[in-house]
Amino acid sequence: MADQFREVAGIFDEVVVGFLAGDVPLVVKPRNDKTLAFLKSFITLHRSKLLELLLKHGAFLFRDFEIGSAQDFEDVALLLEPNLSTDYLGTSPRNNVTTYTFTASEIPKFFPVPQHLEMSFLPSSPSRILFFCEKATTIGGETPLCSFARVAEQLDPVVRQRFETEGCLYYRNYTGPNETQIDPWKLKRWPEIFNTTKRSDVEEMCAKDDVKVEWGDGGKLRLTNVRPAFARHPTTGQLVWANHSQVFHPSMALGEYKRIVKRTGSPFHYLLIIFLMLVGLFRRLFQRHEDQGMNCFYAKSGRPIPDEDMEKVRDAIWKSMNIFRWQRGDVTFIDNRQVSHGRMPFTEPRRILTAFG
Numbered sequence: 001m002a003d004q005f006r007e008v009a010g011i012f013d014e015v016v017v018g019f020l021a022g023d024v025p026l027v028v029k030p031r032n033d034k035t036l037a038f039l040k041s042f043i044t045l046h047r048s049k050l051l052e053l054l055l056k057h058g059a060f061l062f063r064d065f066e067i068g069s070a071q072d073f074e075d076v077a078l079l080l081e082p083n084l085s086t087d088y089l090g091t092s093p094r095n096n097v098t099t100y101t102f103t104a105s106e107i108p109k110f111f112p113v114p115q116h117l118e119m120s121f122l123p124s125s126p127s128r129i130l131f132f133c134e135k136a137t138t139i140g141g142e143t144p145l146c147s148f149a150r151v152a153e154q155l156d157p158v159v160r161q162r163f164e165t166e167g168c169l170y171y172r173n174y175t176g177p178n179e180t181q182i183d184p185w186k187l188k189r190w191p192e193i194f195n196t197t198k199r200s201d202v203e204e205m206c207a208k209d210d211v212k213v214e215w216g217d218g219g220k221l222r223l224t225n226v227r228p229a230f231a232r233h234p235t236t237g238q239l240v241w242a243n244h245s246q247v248f249h250p251s252m253a254l255g256e257y258k259r260i261v262k263r264t265g266s267p268f269h270y271l272l273i274i275f276l277m278l279v280g281l282f283r284r285l286f287q288r289h290e291d292q293g294m295n296c297f298y299a300k301s302g303r304p305i306p307d308e309d310m311e312k313v314r315d316a317i318w319k320s321m322n323i324f325r326w327q328r329g330d331v332t333f334i335d336n337r338q339v340s341h342g343r344m345p346f347t348e349p350r351r352i353l354t355a356f357g
Contacts, residue, residue, distance in 0.1 A: 003324045005029075011053070014042055022322035024145045024339055025059035025332060036072055039065045043079040050080070050333075054128075055235055058339035059145050061324075062331040070097045070353055073132035073331060077101070077355040080333050081128050084357040089193060089205070090119050091172065091247075091294060097353055104131060104143075104352040105343060110272070112256040113343035114246045115146045115317050118336050118356060121170045121227055121244040122209045126356040129336045134351040136326040140264075141346030143332070144323040148340050151241040151320055152230060156312040163229035163309075166298035168243045170227065171290050176219025190221040222290075226299045233337050240338050246314060248296035250289075251307045254280055255314050260345065269345075326352070 005027065007018040016029045030038070039062065043050065054060060067073055077100065078084060084100040094102040105113060119125035131143055152160070174190035177197055191197045194205060199215065206213050206223060214222040231242035246252065254276040261269040289295050289304055297304055323344070334341060336356070343352075 012042075012046065012049075014038075020061070020322075020324045024057065024147055024322050025061040025334075026053060026057040027061045027063055029064050034065050036066050036068075036075075039067070039076065040079055043076065047079070054333065054335050058147055058149075058335050060333040062333070063327060063329075065329060065331075067132065067329045067331055070101050070132070070134065073130075073134075073353055074098045074101050074355065076331055077130045077132075080130065081355070081357040084355050085126060087124075088119075088356075089122060089124070089209070091188070091193075094354075101132070101353045101355045104354045107343075109141075109347065109350065110268075110345050111253070112260060112345050114252055114256055114314075115144065115148075115321060115340040115342040116244055116247050117148060117240075117242055117338075117340050120231075120242045121168070121225070121248070122211070123227070124209055126336050129334050129341070129354060129356040131330075131332045131334075131341070132353045132355075133326040133328055133330040134353055135349060136328050136330075137346045137348040137350045139346065139348065140344050141348070141350040141352075142323050142325060142344045143352065144321045144342050144344065145332070145334065146317055146321040146340045146342075147338065148241040149233070149238045149338050151313075151316045152239045154319060155241065155316045159309045159312040162298065163243070163245075166300040167226055167228050168245055169297040169299035169302065170223075170225050170244065170248060171292070171295040171297070172223040172248075173291060173293055174221040174223075176221070179218055179220075190219075231337070236338075238338065241313075241316075242337075243296075245296045245305060246310065246317065248294040249305060249307075249310050250280060250283060250292060250295060251310050255307075255310060259314065259318050326350075 003020040005018050005020060007016060011017040014031060016031050018027050020027055067076060088094060096102055118129050174188060177189055177191045194202050203213050211223050211225040216222060227243060229243045231240050233240055257269055257273050257276060261273060
């Protein structure tokens with residue numbers, strides 16, 4: 001079933017503007033001219049107004065324009081965000097496509113990606129991020145969006161106070177460059193994330209982000225750092241949930257699938273819940289918290305974040321999350337200081353590209 005469109009009049013004459021589900025994202029559609037040339041001209045002419053609206057609404061969706069390739073996407077992205085970057089220090093495996101565009105994620109398609117502000121576990125996270133749908137699925141594979149300012153407002157007050165007081169301590173563990181046995185919960189070898197095999201280069205990059213580096217046997221790498229759980233939007237001053245606990249916490253996959261299965265009713269997803277419960281039990285019994293691929297602790301006390309606290313976080317996120325279907329050629333433009341993104345599992349072929357700056 002197609003997403004319903006609610007038009008909002010009086011913003012631009014040349015295009016149609018409105019909403020799909022909820023109030024994120026703000027949708028821009030062609031009124032008459034859908035060519036790439038028109039869209040590029042429109043962005044150039046109205047970029048200041050578009051940025052004002054981005055600040056107000058948190059995200060755009062450009063739909064039904066003739067954006068057909070990765071290079072088309074990069075051209076549009078550079079007009080919206082001229083300071084695109086190629087420095088990606090996140091945890092999701094990605095492949096470079098053009099100079100400034102990458103595949104959004106190479107994580108297995110059955111695995112959900114929880115809502116997050118891109119690289120919010122680092123002080124050098126991007127201000128804005130864009131996504132492009134090169135190939136859409138008919139079932140699943142959505143990239144939901146969520147106002148993390150609203151999550152900060154709606155989070156259980158007791159849990160919010162704990163996160164505000166404690167902050168977040170992050171652990172990331174990466175295998176070495178020559179290891180053949182890859183832990184499935186460790187998504188990359190460290191040379192793949194830092195694009196170097198020199199330890200000194202890694203240490204220099206990490207020092208810029210106040211990340212502690214520990215080298216282990218076989219070239220293993222452990223990174224630890226502390227960040228606040230909340231941040232103020234640099235322009236509006238609004239309080240925003242701005243951390244990666246819902247991504248790094250061991251309860252992540254099971255917590256997400258409990259909610260996904262309510263939406264899909266898929267027998268396969270029910271089986272995954274059982275499997276993830278067994279995996280979670282195994283990891284708790286046989287693997288130390290700090291040795292897992294990713295983990296997140298309360299920073300001030302150094303204690304693990306209880307599953308119950310993370311359930312409250314997921315409740316607030318899913319309550320505010322907007323899910324809409326991709327269409328080929330769609331481009332989203334997101335304020336990464338206030339609106340999060342994620343990925344629903346899927347089965348059919350799907351290709352989403354990203355750029356950030």
